[in-house]
Amino acid sequence: MADHGTHTSSAMDYDQAHNTYAGFLKGAIVLTIMCCYVLVALCAFAFIDHGNVLIGFAGLIVGVIALVVDLRAGNNWYLAMGWLAIFGLFTAFMVS
Numbered sequence: 001m002a003d004h005g006t007h008t009s010s011a012m013d014y015d016q017a018h019n020t021y022a023g024f025l026k027g028a029i030v031l032t033i034m035c036c037y038v039l040v041a042l043c044a045f046a047f048i049d050h051g052n053v054l055i056g057f058a059g060l061i062v063g064v065i066a067l068v069v070d071l072r073a074g075n076n077w078y079l080a081m082g083w084l085a086i087f088g089l090f091t092a093f094m095v096s
Helices: 014-047 050-072 079-094
Strands: none
Touching: 014 050, 014 079, 050 079
């Protein structure tokens, strides 16, 4: 039989569990912001009369770049959220 060691709470690696949870939260934040980018881009595709494809795809591409930069920089999401606000306001301006 294989020796599996002890199964007590003292054998658990709390640092590894904390890192896994932090990675899960970071991934959830990135996925949520990316879904917001897609939502704004879909509004741009549907409701802007001229240049909708260019505006929508440009916003998505710059948004992905901003997400990657913020992901590499740390846990602040200022660049990605700032670009999302600018992209959303620009889309709203072009729709109206």
